[in-house]
Amino acid sequence: LEIVHNGNLRTGLFVLDLARQRGELSRVILGTDSPAGSGVQPLGILxxxxMLASLGGIAPEVxxxxASGNTARVxxxxxxxxxxVGRAADLIFMDQAIGGAGDGLLDSVALGNLPGIGMVxxxxxxxxxxxxxxxxAMRVPEVLPA
Known part of the structure; x- marks a missing residue:
């Protein structure tokens, strides 16, 4: 069950709710459906x-x-x-956006604010x-000398 940025947002919320009611959130993945008529959406997944965390009744960490584990598995x-250990060391470091409402990253996302990416x-x-x-991002990671 793929919910996409370039899709019908209302239907995405409906599918999410059905999956949650059935205890099948492990079947839900996120995508962008890019490239589409509106082009590539670099922030489509975020x-x-x-949107799902702020309007769909699920915790931001879910x-x-x-977007990550479910999509990679499927x-x-x-x-x-x-x-x-043993998996690719691909990480995105993000934090609450400067000026965004909420108390920290997860709370801010739950309130509908995009996170700020500090490092990839x-x-x-x-x-x-x-x-x-x-x-x-409010806080940006730094690389310390070895």
Missing amino acids: RTLT AFCL RRLDDRGLIE VIDGVVRTGRSRNTPP
């Missing part, structure tokens, strides 16, 4: 999980799991989607710092 991305690590290597596409 917007979708924020919404993040739908798409058979065997070494990705979870933080665990792919294959254990820092690939980028603060995102130019998201609102600025």
